[in-house]
Structures are given as structure tokens and as C-alpha cells.
Amino acid sequence: EVQLVESGGGLVQPGGSLRLSCAASGFTFSSYWMSWVRQAPGEGLEWVANIQQDGSDKFYVVSVKGRFTISRDNAKISLYLQMNSLRAEDTAIYYCARGGLAAAVFDHWGQGTLVTVSS
């Protein structure tokens, strides 16, 4: 069974940093693109970033470029999101998602981790 379990969320002050993790199991992690997708409270879905199977290609939504860094460790079967210079508008549930049927079709999702940016 495919499982994605996010961790690392919490309350952080504006300008602060946080590192999210996503532990994968039940599939060959190194064979799939992986993404982070977020959802602000009461709002819709927003793709944040994705990373190719070997980590060589990474893409970001404009609003986080230069502040967030996506990475992966295929040996540890984990996906990461380093978030720096956090803003109030980054407050959201962050989901880890697998690009299963195509790099950008998300066939499995984690349950999400809540990031709150507030003073």
C-alpha cells in the first residue's frame, strides 16, 4: 500500500524557517516525480514545487522561488521542503503528493502537515 506521511509543520514567526519531511513507503520511491501541494485555510489547492526522480530537475511556483527548496533522499525514501523567509501567506496545510501517472498527475497524497506563520 502506498503511504506518504508528512511531518515538520508547526507555528513559526514571519521571516523564520521550517523543514518539512515526507516519508514514503509501499512503492519504488526513486521511480517517481514528487511534489508539494499546499492549501491555505478555507482555500483551494496550490502546487508549490516538484522534483524529478533523481533530483536533477526541480520546479517551483513563482511565489516561493528563492525561498523554498525541494529535495529528496532516495536512500532514505524521503522528500523534503526547506522553507525560509516565511510569510503569513505561506500559512497552509502542506501535502506531499506522488506524480504517478505522469509527473504532474497526483495519484497518491499524504494527509498533510499544517504550517502556521504568525507572530
Next chain:
Amino acid sequence: EIVMTQSPATLSVSPGERATLSCRASQSIGSNLAWYQQKPGQAPRLLIYGASTRATGIPARFSGSGSGTEFTLTISSVQSEDFAVYYCQHYNNWPPITFGQGTRLEIK
């Protein structure tokens, strides 16, 4: 950036009725469209990809159609468990990957 626009924002139907949800892309995306269902407090679930192919385990009452810029998700006979928010998402010529703003399917 390709903008995805969904309509209506809220759709009220009675159980057993047909529901038709629309999604429009700001430019042609071929058939590179997916639909997701999200229930309160849960992660989204993939329903449809390639505009019309049901994902694994998705009931046959869900169907997708369209290509280019106009797409439709149809639920032939809405069941109680189908009341949720539905999102369309393009995956053509990304980044960025963008979602529609969602359609809430509610009980009439």
C-alpha cells in the same frame, strides 16, 4: 500561466440526480487534465486523468469529457458519499501546474 476556471462555485443536487461540473482552461491543454475530489479534513483523491480516464478504484458513475479548453466532470447518479469539493488541474506545458478554484457539491 494557464488559468483554470471552474463553474459553478457551488452545485446543489439531490441524491440520485445527475451532476455536471465544468472546467475551462485559459489556453488549449489538449487532454492533459485531471479531476480530484476532496472531503472535509481529508487529502484530495485523484478521480480522472487524461480528461476521461478513471483512476484506479473510481466508480463508473464518475466520467470526464472534453479537450482543448472545455472539460466536464459528470456524476451520473450522485451518492451521499459524493458530496465534496471537486478540483480540476492541468498538466500541460508546466510549470506552473495550476488548479481550478473548486466546485462544492452540496445536498439539495
